Amino acid sequence: MTDFTLMIHGGAGAIRDPHRYEASLRAIVESGARLLAAGSSALDAVAHCVALLEDDPLYNAGRGSVLNADGAAMCDASIMDGRTLKAGAVAAIRGVRNPVRLAYEVMDKSGHVLLVGEGAERFARERDVAFESEDYFRTEARVAQLARAKRKRETTLDHSEPADAKLGTVGAVARDRNGDLAAATSTGGVVNQRAGRVGDSPLIGAGTFADNASCAASCTGVGEDFIRTALARTAAVFVEFRSLRAEEAAREAIRYLVDRVDGRGGLILVDREGRCGRARSTPGMLTATFVAGVARVETT
Ligand code: ASP
Secondary structure, X not given: OOOOEEEEEEXXXXXXXXXXXXXXXHHXXXXXXXXXXXXXXXXXXXXXXXXXXXXXXXXXXXXXXXXXOOOOOOEEEEEEEOOXXXXXXXXXXXOEOOHHHHHHHHHHHHOXXXXXXXXXXXXXXXXXXXXXXXXXXXXXXXXXXXXXXXXXXXXXXXXXOOOOOEEOOEEEEEEOOOOOEEEEEEEOOOOOOOOOOOOOOOOEOOOEEEOOOOEEEEEXXXXXXXXXXXXXXXXXXHHHHHOOOHHHHHHHHHHHHHHHHOOOEEEEEEEOOOOEEEEEOOOEXXXXXXXXXXXXXXXX
């Protein structure tokens, strides 16, 4: 038996060929679980898992970030400590290998919660955060995907239709052996997004939230929907003030997202008792959990 809980996600949407994510999700959740088993904090474990997801080009974060309309990978990330309610986030940054590590530095060392663009990149250099060249982010798959998205936009008037059916943001939530909660989320945004567009992932309360009094939550989906419903915080309110368990709170939060803004996406959460929940309004969502010594991957 273990007394910690960890859950990660690799995005939601209409996931093509879900099996190709299984080995990676399992390896990453097991790696995070080893840290928690050795006594690491929930905060360090979620940062570790999200950094591994960012390094894997399969996911839309860090290395595998989708490209915006200018052909650039612009990343957003955030992290929150449920014990202290400290949080850090970055938005619209370029070239940083692990945006979640920079978000951690913002939380720990900047005295601020959110840094954006060039100022965030300057802070990254001051803190010796690793950078990569543009080529590192321009994977063949992403370049082809952007070309497809641009073509579709020329031939369709429906701009609300996502250019790619899968919204592959990544995130992690955990409860450690001390009962402390933490959450982190990282993304390259949506394919062909306007330069300067920021989604929910770096916004505390929208894409990420953690509070020992309720739960740790990380969201994925159409960011605008999650911002307008403050969805991560909404899920926490359901746990804290309606005493819902993780699974019910996740389901209710997604019900609220759909009822209020017809929103598309999903979320994962770990509640204050260490129970896990996941829910989505999309056809699929990639998640892995580690509870009571057992890793479980779900791709639907
Ligand atoms: N939520 C992200 C955003 O809107 C996209 C995603 O989840 O894939 O930037």
